[in-house]
Every structure is written in structure tokens, then in C-alpha cells.
Amino acid sequence: MATAALRQVPSAAGGPRSAEFEADLDRLRRIMVTWPETYLVGRLTRTILRTPAGQSMTVAQRLRLGLVAILLRLFVPVVVTAVTSSWAGAPVWTWLGIAAFHGVLEASWGAGVTDPFFERQVVSLPATLEREADLRSLIDFTNRRWRARFYAPAAVVIAVLIIAAGALVAPDGLPGIHPGSLAMIGLVLYEFGEERAMRFLYFGLYGRESRFPHRLSWLSPADSPAVQGLLALWRRLTVVNGVSLTVDFVFVVLLVAPDSVPALLAPVAGFALAAVVLDSTSMFSVRNNVQRIVRHTRQATLESLRDRIEGLEPRKRDLTPAESEELRALLATYAAVRDAPTGPSGAETFGHAIRALAIPGLAFFLAVMAEVYAERLLDQLLP
Structure with missing residues (x-):
């Protein structure tokens, strides 16, 4: 019954996409997928290792990235403790655990391991x-x-x-x-x-x-x-x-x-x-x-x-x-x-x-x- 009506409605499919459109879409995808890599610690880590955001990494490269991220986060409480001379009772293992957790996340994030659904x-x-x-x-x-x-x-x-x-x-x-x-x-x-x-x-x-x-x-x-x-x-x-x-x-x-x-x-x-x-x-x-x-x-x-x-x-x-x-x-x-x-x-x-x-x-x-x-x-x- 609705066949005649449907012919009068614009199709949602549209025409084919150009190669330029597909390339631009891929550029936008890379920007949106890799934005966590631009955060403070992520940006510092990649600057130290000279690894651009969005670049696929090997397992060894990700391990190095995670290690640097751990050291950067641990650097913050250690420096404050040293400046205030408050080493007595310092919960260093707690700091290390927190830094390690975030370092693992840092190492696992990247173009090579990004969730396909995302x-x-x-x-x-x-x-x-x-x-x-x-x-x-x-x-x-x-x-x-x-x-x-x-x-x-x-x-x-x-x-x-x-x-x-x-x-x-x-x-x-x-x-x-x-x-x-x-x-x-x-x-x-x-x-x-x-x-x-x-x-x-x-x-x-x-x-x-x-x-x-x-x-x-x-x-x-x-x-x-x-x-x-x-x-x-x-x-x-x-x-x-x-x-x-x-x-x-x-x-x-x-x-x-x-x-x-x-x-x-x-x-x-x-x-x-x-x-x-x-x-x-x-x-x-x-x-x-x-x-x-x-x-x-x-x-x-x-x-x-x-x-x-x-x-x-x-x-x-x-x-x-x-x-x-x-x-x-x-x-x-x-x-x-x-x-x-x-x-x-x-x-x-x-x-x-x-x-x-x-x-x-x-x-x-x-x-x-x-x-x-x-x-x-x-x-x-x-x-």
C-alpha cells in the first residue's frame, strides 16, 4: 500500500562516498580514538619515548611506555616527600601500586589494541x-x-x-x-x-x-x-x-x-x-x-x-x-x-x-x- 508513498521520500542511503570522504573519516576516527594519549602523563610519556599518538606499537614498545608512565606518576609523590623531608611513614608501596595500575592502562591503550567496537x-x-x-x-x-x-x-x-x-x-x-x-x-x-x-x-x-x-x-x-x-x-x-x-x-x-x-x-x-x-x-x-x-x-x-x-x-x-x-x-x-x-x-x-x-x-x-x-x-x- 505504501509503495507509491515511499517513492516520494528521499532515500537514506544517498550516493556513493568519495575516496576523499573516506580518508577524512579515517582521520577523524584516529583523532577521536587516540585522544586519551594526549592527556598529561600520556603526552609526557610519548614525548620522552618519541612515540607519536596513534602509532601502533610492539609489545616491547608498550612495555617501555608503561614503565615510563609508572615512573612519571611515582615521581610526583616522591618529589613532594623529598621536598618536605617526610619519608617516615611514607606509603611508598601504595604509591607504586597506584602508579603501576595506571601504567598498565597506559601501556594497553593504543592504536594496536583499541577496542574495535569503539x-x-x-x-x-x-x-x-x-x-x-x-x-x-x-x-x-x-x-x-x-x-x-x-x-x-x-x-x-x-x-x-x-x-x-x-x-x-x-x-x-x-x-x-x-x-x-x-x-x-x-x-x-x-x-x-x-x-x-x-x-x-x-x-x-x-x-x-x-x-x-x-x-x-x-x-x-x-x-x-x-x-x-x-x-x-x-x-x-x-x-x-x-x-x-x-x-x-x-x-x-x-x-x-x-x-x-x-x-x-x-x-x-x-x-x-x-x-x-x-x-x-x-x-x-x-x-x-x-x-x-x-x-x-x-x-x-x-x-x-x-x-x-x-x-x-x-x-x-x-x-x-x-x-x-x-x-x-x-x-x-x-x-x-x-x-x-x-x-x-x-x-x-x-x-x-x-x-x-x-x-x-x-x-x-x-x-x-x-x-x-x-x-x-x-x-x-x-x-
Whole structure:
């Protein structure tokens, strides 16, 4: 019944892509996949080893990269401890464990071991851009804005705010932290801030892309593989970030080594609050930009259908049976396109963010309970 109507709607497939478009898409993919390598420690590590970001590495090269990353992170608390002459009671093994964990992550990240799902989905929407000039505009945007001068200040602010909040809630707790551990906490929080601040550059990219037309499914653009792929990617990233946040919680607890529950609660609660706010904002930003792209495609389809309908309706009484059938099909198609969802609802988006943060939330609760019961147990055992 809808065959005649479908002929009047622009195809989502479009024409074939040029070799230049495919090359530009690969350039954008490399930029987006390798952005963690531009963080402070990653950038210093690759500068020391003279290894450009995005370059495939052998196992030996990755091991060297991981070792340098460990030494750079360990350098921070060691220098602070040496300057303050506070070697007595310095938790060097804790610092080494934290540095080693991040060093392993540093060594495992790279063009040679990047998750294929991430590589594929990170450019799923740009791959559907209608105009090649728009893709080049996105590349120009990333080359201009994806710089440390844009995200490093934000990362510093996030780290300082969390430490300041902890100092206000538990003013007696901060002086009790070893100077080297406090420096390592600052580095952990800065890297946490780097990841969150860089996301907002991603959202600036998505916001720019949302102005451009895309080749999506005309009947239900939100169900297009490109759109669903991007949403699935960010849902997975939110879960991964939740797990990494749990690890950071453990690091903070180990470094704080508190004498009281408030001293433990202050930094971890600030950490958790920052994660909830920033991660929820991340998911809503992706959702809003996706909905804007979907609405553009839907509007173009509705205008095409409306033009065809308006050409038939004025002579409704004189239509042939075939034309009457075509009009009914067009009206039904118009209603289906108009009523199709534009993306996940706000409640669904918030639910994904909260579920992803459930793991660190549980870790936070267990850390607090462990501290409480450890204090009670020691009070009972010790005279």
C-alpha cells in the first residue's frame, strides 16, 4: 500500500562516498580514538619515548611506555616527600601500586589494541553526514579545540574543588594525610578531571555536528544503526567509567588512610558527587544532540511527504482509485514519521547514568561500612 508513498521520500542511503570522504573519516576516527594519549602523563610519556599518538606499537614498545608512565606518576609523590623531608611513614608501596595500575592502562591503550567496537561506533554518525564539507568542518574543529589548553584548566578546577570540599567538611583530616599521598590524590583527581573535561569537548563536536544534515532512516531516524551505535557506545563508556571510578575510590581510601569516618567521607563524597553530576550531564548532552540530528532528518522527510500530500488533497474528489490509495498511504506514512521517537527519554537516559554509577556507589557504601566496623573492632580488641 505504501509503495507509491515511499517513492516520494528521499532515500537514506544517498550516493556513493568519495575516496576523499573516506580518508577524512579515517582521520577523524584516529583523532577521536587516540585522544586519551594526549592527556598529561600520556603526552609526557610519548614525548620522552618519541612515540607519536596513534602509532601502533610492539609489545616491547608498550612495555617501555608503561614503565615510563609508572615512573612519571611515582615521581610526583616522591618529589613532594623529598621536598618536605617526610619519608617516615611514607606509603611508598601504595604509591607504586597506584602508579603501576595506571601504567598498565597506559601501556594497553593504543592504536594496536583499541577496542574495535569503539573504533567503529565513534564515527558512526559522522559517517552518515550528507555533505563532505561538513566532515572537514568537524576535523577542523577537533584540530583547533582538542588541545590541553582547553581541558587542562577544567581538570585542575575539578581536582581543586574536590580537595577543597574535603578540607571544608573535615578540616582536621587534610593535615593528617601524608604530603606524598596528598600529591598523589591530586594527580588521581586531576586525571579524573581530564577525562570528564575532555568529554565536554566531545559534546562540542556533537553540538557542531547536530547542525548538519545526515543520511538516516527516513521512517524512524532514531532507529538508524548510526544513532543506535553512538548511544550504545556512550552507554558502554558510562559503565566503564563507573568501574574506573570504583578503582579511583579505592585509591583515595588507601591514600587518605583516615583516622575517622568524616575524614574518609569528605573526599570520596566529593568525588562521587562530581561523577554523578558530570556523567549524568554527559549522557543528557549526547541525547540532546542526537535528538537534534534526528529531528532534522524527520523534518526533511515530513516536508517531502507534505508536498506530495498537498498536491493530491485539493482534488480529492477527482482522484483515481490508485491516487486515493496513494494519498491514504502518504497520510499513514506522515503520521508514522511524525510520531516516531526522537531518541531515548529523559528518564531512560538518567536511568542509564545512575545504573552505571551503581558500582562506585556500592563501593563507596562498602568502604564506609568497612571503616566503621574496623574502628569498632579495634576499639573492642585494643585496650
